[in-house]
Amino acid sequence: MARLRTAVSAVVAFTLLVVAWELAKAVLPEDGVRIGDTRVLPRTDDAAMPHVWTVLARFGEPEVAGAAAQRTVGEAVASGALFTLGLALGGLVIGGVLGAVLALAMARFGLLERALLPWVVLSQTVPLIAIAPLVAGWGGKIAILGQPWQPWTSVMVISSYLAFFPIAVGMLRGLTSPRRADVELFRSLAAGWWTTLLRLRLPASVPHLLPAVRLAAAAAVVGAIVAEISTGTRGGVGRLIIEYAQSATGDPSRMYTAILGAAVLGLVAAAAVGLLDLALRRYRGSVA
Template identity: 55%
Template structure:
């Protein structure tokens, strides 16, 4: 039976390398005042948005209204006010009423409500994707034969267009007898989880298999069981790989929800709003961009919410590895 040395081995194998990896970053971080460190991500995000808006206006000012083509291939888009409204016009439209009817809500409020509906569904799909993806990663880590059999199927699954699965999942869900009514949003959540599980499965597999032979042999020397090795070594070592994968899964869940809402016709969400507002492209060109901004904001909120997990896992958070 493994003794207390297993815990000591886990600390030696995981915590010590983590501290060493964090040392340069920690020194650079301490060189900045605490308020600056806290506001730095926000400032970078705002700067990126300002840069994107400036680039939009630059393209609109430089590129001809009919765009630019090489032969029959269009290289740059049209820059007319119908195709590319000014940034100020799009922002101003957010504060105007949704419709011309008296007492209509402002456009930003309608987008916010639709975004809240989509965000709740995306949260459910993210949980489903994390459970399925991490379960597959554990299976592939524990059994080599499962890795050889399952990993190619996991990769192959992402070649199937999501829009092709939407009507199938919706039809299957309506025929299930589970003791409760299968709601349309449940089909959307399942469809979106199809995108969310992939980065978790791949990232968790990379993380769980990241400990080197020396550390695994150390645990074997203490006669540690596979479960003890998983909890004390593999899970802490997987954190730098898993956190980026979870953030990517969150944004993938939002994307999946938007596509699924369009494909299944579920009302009330940001995806359906994008489809409906596209009809106003000629009469109200700034209006269709409002739900697009809302979808971008949803992705940022989802990714930021998952990033908060990193604060709880700071002990094991070394330099993160791209998913």
């Protein structure tokens, strides 16, 4: 029943978004609303805000008119979204492992937490668009087991950079959430640190970890898309956004098909995290 309510809520939210979009086009002036020389509300003409049904109709049209091997815009967006999803999930796994290891180390050694946590937080203040070219440049000089660094590897690394932070912070909070009385009880039973970790701290961290993984999944998708745009990696939905934006003057609705594909991609990543939620359902009610 809870899953059904979630699905219904998602459909209702999408419907309300469509209604708000079309209502804005119907009510607001096509040139937007200005106060003096400042536009406070955006333009609503077809060049800036095409109708929803126009965008949906573009999915069935050929991507390149007159091409020998025809591929529809929908097929191009689906293929790009799957490519980006694979990189985002890879970045989520890498970032999740790094974040979990870092959280375990900081929970084990208080001095390490005081030394590293400020730098972990500070790392997220660096603009992603500035990091992407650096990672791509450094990666071009690296060969792993004799294999050259691939452009998609840079995208996965950048995606993991955004994913590791919420998992590291969320898991650290969860590992330190058990009550002092519970920790003292394990000590009185001569339980070592590893036993306490497996039997007390890890189960107690699940309610904190699951929201962190959801946030990390969304961040991994955003990181993958931005990295594709910044590094020029082909094959993903980020590259499609750039390519379709270049033709937005003549066909603005095509750009929105790629943006809609990126939005659906985020929902798919969140649904994938739901599998982890099901696997850890028995621990969701753990109390700190």
